[in-house]
Amino acid sequence: MVMSALPGDFPSSKAAARMIRVNQAGEYGAARIYEGQLAVLGNTPVASLLEHMRAQEQSHLDTFDRLIRERRIRPTLLSPVWHVAGYALGVLSACLGEKSAMACTVAIEEVIDEHYARQSEDLEKHPDEIELREVIHRFREDERQHCEMGIEHGAADAPAFKLMKGVIKIASRTAIWLSTRL
Ligand SMILES: [Fe+2]
Ligand SMILES: [Fe+2]
Incomplete structure (x- = not known):
């Protein structure tokens, strides 16, 4: 059945809905990573930095939660997976030390930077999606x-930095791929 948009609705293209779904999933995972890292490193000198990043991820998440609600987009089915996997990645990386926790952030943010850059570019074709852009x-x-x-807090000095970064980047790209589709 084809339904036309009613006044007050926020019709969004399929492409925008997919973006919001995957971004909500990603920000949720990010917030969980910092919760996991704080559970291990909450009493160390990097705690305030982790808390700062966690709070920003939470505000990113709040925005995508709102967009999901306003536009009646189905959230990813994988939320329970990211709930556990994000936290586990946070705990594991933090257990390897403060520098490994930072390496985890660097790996993920490199992937997210590419991901958001690609979305920005795609949204240039959607002039009605200024808010999202x-x-x-x-x-x-x-x-x-x-x-x-x-990087400033020593990510590159983490043991096996390149290997760890490579593995986390593959995992992050896989999570993005899955959350866009499921
Ligand atoms: Fe982040
Ligand atoms: Fe974020």
Whole structure:
């Protein structure tokens, strides 16, 4: 059945709905990673930095939660997976040390930066999606700052940095691929 949009509805293209779904999933996972890292490193000098990043991920998540509600988009079916996997990744990376926790942030933010850049580019074809484009632009800046903070706090000195970064980047890209579809 084809339903036409009613006044007050927020009709969004299929493409925008998919973007919001995957971004909500990603920000949810990100918030869970920092919760996991804080559970291990909550009493260390990096705790305030982790808390700062966690709070920003939570505000990103709040925005995508709102867009999901307003536009009546189905959230990803994988939320329970990201709930556990995000937290587990946070705990594991933090158990390897503060620098490994930072390496985890750098790996993820590099993937998110590419991901948000691609979405921004795609949204240039959707002039009706200015709000979404601005949101993505703003969050992308935050994510790049997280990446820089990770580097400043010694990410590259983490043991097996390149290997760890490679593995987490593959996992993040897989999570994005899945959350766009499921
Ligand atoms: Fe974020
Ligand atoms: Fe981030």
